[in-house]
Amino acid sequence: MSKIDLNDVMFETMVIHAGQEPDKGTGALSTPIFQTSTFCFETVEEGAAKFSKEIPGYVYSRGGNPTNRALELKCAALEGGEDCVATASGMGAIGAVLLGLVKTGDHIVCGDTIYGGTSVVMRTNMPDLGIDVTFVDTTKPEEVGKAINEKTEVIYFETVTNPTLKLADIEEIAKIAKKHGVKLVVDNTFSPPPILSPLKLGADFVIHSVTKYINGHGDVIGGVIIGPKDDIAVIRGNYVTKICGTPPSPFNSYLVMRGMKTLPIRVREHCKNAMEMAEYLEKSEYVKTVYYPGLKSHPQHELAKKMLNGMYTGMIAFELKDDVKGLSAFEAGKKFLNNLKIASIAVSLGDPDTLIEHPASMTHASVPPESRLEVGITDGLIRLSVGLENVKDLIKDFEQSFAKL
Numbered sequence: 400m401s402k403i404d405l406n407d408v409m410f411e412t413m414v415i416h417a418g419q420e421p422d423k424g425t426g427a428l429s430t431p432i433f434q435t436s437t438f439c440f441e442t443v444e445e446g447a448a449k450f451s452k453e454i455p456g457y458v459y460s461r462g463g464n465p466t467n468r469a470l471e472l473k474c475a476a477l478e479g480g481e482d483c484v485a486t487a488s489g490m491g492a493i494g495a496v497l498l499g500l501v502k503t504g505d506h507i508v509c510g511d512t513i514y515g516g517t518s519v520v521m522r523t524n525m526p527d528l529g530i531d532v533t534f535v536d537t538t539k540p541e542e543v544g545k546a547i548n549e550k551t552e553v554i555y556f557e558t559v560t561n562p563t564l565k566l567a568d569i570e571e572i573a574k575i576a577k578k579h580g581v582k583l584v585v586d587n588t589f590s591p592p593p594i595l596s597p598l599k600l601g602a603d604f605v606i607h608s609v610t611k612y613i614n615g616h617g618d619v620i621g622g623v624i625i626g627p628k629d630d631i632a633v634i635r636g637n638y639v640t641k642i643c644g645t646p647p648s649p650f651n652s653y654l655v656m657r658g659m660k661t662l663p664i665r666v667r668e669h670c671k672n673a674m675e676m677a678e679y680l681e682k683s684e685y686v687k688t689v690y691y692p693g694l695k696s697h698p699q700h701e702l703a704k705k706m707l708n709g710m711y712t713g714m715i716a717f718e719l720k721d722d723v724k725g726l727s728a729f730e731a732g733k734k735f736l737n738n739l740k741i742a743s744i745a746v747s748l749g750d751p752d753t754l755i756e757h758p759a760s761m762t763h764a765s766v767p768p769e770s771r772l773e774v775g776i777t778d779g780l781i782r783l784s785v786g787l788e789n790v791k792d793l794i795k796d797f798e799q800s801f802a803k804l
Contacts, residue, residue: 405476409461410433411663418473419656429695432653462640466649468655471623471755474613477659478587478599478605480625484635485652489588489608490516491645492622498642499584499634501552503529508546508581510537510556512563512774515763517586521555522767536566538699544575553582558597559589561760562782564690566699566706573601588612589748593721594670594710603627611749612713616666619651664694665787669713669749672793673785679794680717685735687728687779690716696708707747709729712723714748715783716758724804728779731804732757736781741792748784753793755783 402420405413419430436801440446451457457463467485475483486492501507509521509716511534521532533546537556547554555578556567569585576583584604585597593614597605599668604626606615610684613623639645670693677691689696692703693711705713711776736744742753746762756762759778763771785793 406639410763411469414473414477414592414662415660417476418471423526430466430653430656433460433465433649433768435464435649461644461646462636464646464649464652467647467652470647470652473656473659473802474607474609475625477592477613477662478625479596480605483623483625483629484631484639485609486622486624486639486643486645487645487647487651489606489610489622490619491639491643492606492608492624493517493520493586495634495638495643495645496556496584496606496624496626497525498638499630499746500584501525502529502606504550506531506533506548506550508533508535508543508551508554509584510567511535512537512565512776513555513557514561515758515765518763518766518770523627537572538565540568540575543572544579547579547581551579551581553584555586557586557589558595559692559712559714560617561589562714562762562780564589564692564697564712564714564716566692568702568704569597569602569670569706570602574725577587577601581702584752590712591662591666593666594707594712598625600706604630609759610747611656612666612669613662613749614655615662615751616654616658616752617747617752619654619658621647621651621655646762663749666713667787668709670710670788670795672787672790673715674711675790676783676785676793676797677715679797680715683797683801685719685723685731685804687720688719696753707754713785715785717781717783718777718779719781721779726775727804732779732781735788735800738798738803740799741788741796742783742786748782750784751787753784753786753788755781758782 405414437459448454471483471485509532525532535542542548557633562728582603585602587597588608588611593704607623609621640683674693680686681689719728719731721728745754758776
């Protein structure tokens with residue numbers, strides 16, 4: 400691989416060079432796209448040796464591909480993990496890591512505020528497989544500890560919750576997990592390095608939807624699981640390769656690697672713009688509450704200062720006031736979104752484009768209404784992924800839309 404000692408360089412240098420070297424055959428600087436389903440052998444004996452793993456090599460892209468492997472090595476370095484396996488989507492990563500760690504009769508302790516798709520997995524798919532799930536408020540580590548029983552195998556939560564921007568104290572929960580011999584799995588999609596590195600705080604596994612900030616250009620679906628080498632080998636061999644059959648396309652892996660080269664620059668700008676937008680929204684006469692860890696008004700601002708490396712994510716959630724010009728917060732929110740010109744009404748996040756959505760009817764529509772309300776996902780809540788446009792233009796766009804309420 401690279402001649403560079405990745406442990407001896409700064410983050411920005413590491414993320415550019417990790418997982419890649421000039422192609423031995425052509426000298427190409429960028430990792431080639433090995434867009435192939437299968438790989439040829441010189442002899443039957445060579446094929447047999449590669450199938451039995453007596454010698455290294457590739458046999459079929461579902462089980463391994465050079466482009467995908469380069470992405471995996473880059474993401475492992477990104478999070479400081481031993482190894483990584485890439486998947487075709489973030490949900491593919493979540494499904495594979497859970498199937499790799501729990502079985503019928505086991506128990507999961509799960510954060511009560513998670514992405515809607517993950518909520519379906521935890522509320523429906525896991526119980527269908529005979530796996531019990533207890534939902535807890537992970538802002539309170541003691542509640543996590545109380546929920547653990549003799550059948551608990553996994554604690555699962557999001558580092559910064561989707562969509563309410565709550566934080567979990569990873570270091571404290573990791574101590575609880577280790578005390579009980581339980582694996583800690585953290586979804587770090589909202590706060591990728593250089594914002595936060597959960598493995599360094601004691602997590603066992605980190606997952607990402609690389610669709611979001613890591614790729615950062617809105618043109619890829621993908622996921623990764625990062626963790627101990629031996630565990631990743633089992634998850635790759637039994638679940639990503641076989642039961643789930645969810646490896647990524649080599650072309651998508653190439654696009655993600657290309658996007659990662661600018662990750663530090665993009666993330667800093669997302670966070671800078673989001674801070675300005677949060678401060679603007681907090682002063683708006685139309686806004687009731689702003690949820691952003693960088694604001695002093697956020698109930699976990701001190702924890703955010705400790706954990707998030709001075710960058711508070713590019714995500715904001717906010718609620719409009721009730722009875723805005725005679726409209727309920729829900730009706731005012733719909734009208735506000737519909738009148739925006741720069742911000743696009745769309746799910747996903749981490750794109751250069753500013754994206755805005757209504758969780759109760761979009762990303763979290765599959766979550767039971769009573770469960771949504773319990774964790775603060777009201778009908779009037781709006782989720783904003785702040786993009787890379789000039790923030791003055793974004794504020795101007797919000798102003799013109801508010802004026803039309």
